[in-house]
Amino acid sequence: MEDSLASDEIVRLRQEHYNATLTYDHRPHELLAIMRIRPDSPIAPHRAGQYTSIGLGYWEPRVAGCQQEELEPDQLTKVVKRAYSLSSPVLGDDGELLRPEDEDFLEFYVVLVRDAEKRAPALTPRLFALAEGSRLFVSEKITGHYTLDRVQPDHTVIMMATGTGEAPHNTMLLELLRRGHKGLITSVVCVRYQQDLGYFETHQKILARVPNYRYITLTTREEHNLQNKLYIQDLIPSGQLEERIGRVLDPASTHVFLCGNPNMIGIPKKGPDGQHHYPQPTGVIELLESRGFKADRTREPGNIHFEQYW
Numbered sequence: 001m002e003d004s005l006a007s008d009e010i011v012r013l014r015q016e017h018y019n020a021t022l023t024y025d026h027r028p029h030e031l032l033a034i035m036r037i038r039p040d041s042p043i044a045p046h047r048a049g050q051y052t053s054i055g056l057g058y059w060e061p062r063v064a065g066c067q068q069e070e071l072e073p074d075q076l077t078k079v080v081k082r083a084y085s086l087s088s089p090v091l092g093d094d095g096e097l098l099r100p101e102d103e104d105f106l107e108f109y110v111v112l113v114r115d116a117e118k119r120a121p122a123l124t125p126r127l128f129a130l131a132e133g134s135r136l137f138v139s140e141k142i143t144g145h146y147t148l149d150r151v152q153p154d155h156t157v158i159m160m161a162t163g164t165g166e167a168p169h170n171t172m173l174l175e176l177l178r179r180g181h182k183g184l185i186t187s188v189v190c191v192r193y194q195q196d197l198g199y200f201e202t203h204q205k206i207l208a209r210v211p212n213y214r215y216i217t218l219t220t221r222e223e224h225n226l227q228n229k230l231y232i233q234d235l236i237p238s239g240q241l242e243e244r245i246g247r248v249l250d251p252a253s254t255h256v257f258l259c260g261n262p263n264m265i266g267i268p269k270k271g272p273d274g275q276h277h278y279p280q281p282t283g284v285i286e287l288l289e290s291r292g293f294k295a296d297r298t299r300e301p302g303n304i305h306f307e308q309y310w
Helices: 007-017 163-179 200-209 223-228 240-245 284-289
Strands: 020-029 032-039 051-057 079-085 106-111 135-138 156-162 185-191 213-219 254-260 304-308
Touching: 007 051, 032 135, 079 106, 079 163, 106 163, 156 163, 163 185, 163 200, 163 254, 200 213, 213 240, 254 284, 284 304
Parallel strands: 156 185, 156 254, 185 213, 254 304
Antiparallel strands: 020 032, 020 135, 032 106, 051 079, 051 135
């Protein structure tokens, strides 16, 4: 596709549309990346848990092995943009908590999507074709309501994610640690394989230094536990979550954050009767609301916070 436009036209389009540089590109494996992007302009003030958008021109090359893409002629000069939650390395190169003055980049946790049911994936096949030093677009606006705003210093915070849905929780973890959070902090991450835990080593380092931190990982396709695999939803009714964190789930002092697979979250939908109805299979929201928790909605504050990740 990059040959469909003249090279000087591609140079012009990059100069016109791109405003940031890829400065770090770590690949835990071929389908997973931790990318740091440095914008040309100062990074806008923002809060942990928020998101922005990144983009690349349709004229850019795509990695091999992806679904064939059919573009309209007028798409060739356009930029495809997608929203991504910000992530964080949490720790700096010295092993200490990342300092605000060291954050001259935005970190993203990205999985390569090779195929889709309808149109071919447009952005990630192009992102994965980049190299450090490549130019791209990043929005100057960082926004979102998935934040720690209602969390008090002594509250228990439980963050549950599937796959790269862990990204905003890493920014939240950094913010809580910077605050000197007194309550229990737990990060639960469910992935297919152990290699999909892109921040595993970081969490091990944090566990060693933060006594009120818990890190729980679940894998669903590793051969050794195929017969006894667990999903995040399974941890609550079985009592395993409370057992692993050593704490009873108390709605009066606990905030739960959910990001990732919609089946894990289980967002209730408002029906014709004006009432919210839970989806099937049963998700975490239904399980927690049966125990006195309440989903956080606009004008209806609650202690279950969720990000609709896809």
